[in-house]
Amino acid sequence: MSRFNGVELTADAMQEAREQFAANSEACIAEVKSGDVKVNDPESYFVWMQQLAADALAGRSDHTLTFLQRAYFIQTGECVALLP
Numbered sequence: 001m002s003r004f005n006g007v008e009l010t011a012d013a014m015q016e017a018r019e020q021f022a023a024n025s026e027a028c029i030a031e032v033k034s035g036d037v038k039v040n041d042p043e044s045y046f047v048w049m050q051q052l053a054a055d056a057l058a059g060r061s062d063h064t065l066t067f068l069q070r071a072y073f074i075q076t077g078e079c080v081a082l083l084p
Contacts, residue, residue, distance in 0.1 A: 004068040005080050013075035014059075017067055020074075021056035025049040 002009045029049045031037040039045045061067045065082070073079050 002062060002068060002071070004072040007072060007076065009068070009071045010075055013071045014062060016074050017071040018056050018059060018061070020070060021061055021067065022053040025053035025056065 001011070002014065026049070028037075029046055032039055032042055032045060055061060056067075069080060069082070
């Protein structure tokens with residue numbers, strides 16, 4: 001388990017955050033495929049985003065500040081300001 005802002009994060013909050021990170025990567029792929037967003041090398045971008053999604057689901061992003069902040073928000077409904 002991980003702690004953030006003095007709170008022990010639950011397995012459910014961690015898993016939901018992983019799924020949200022993966023869904024975000026999939027949404028990035030979808031907006032390029034739809035033509036709403038342009039990138040220089042779509043095929044490389046798709047591979048990169050798919051790897052990010054797989055890494056998120058495997059828990060490889062669990063240590064990042066962004067991930068911990070998201071899991072904390074999912075669990076508590078509170079958004080911690082990172083900058084004053």
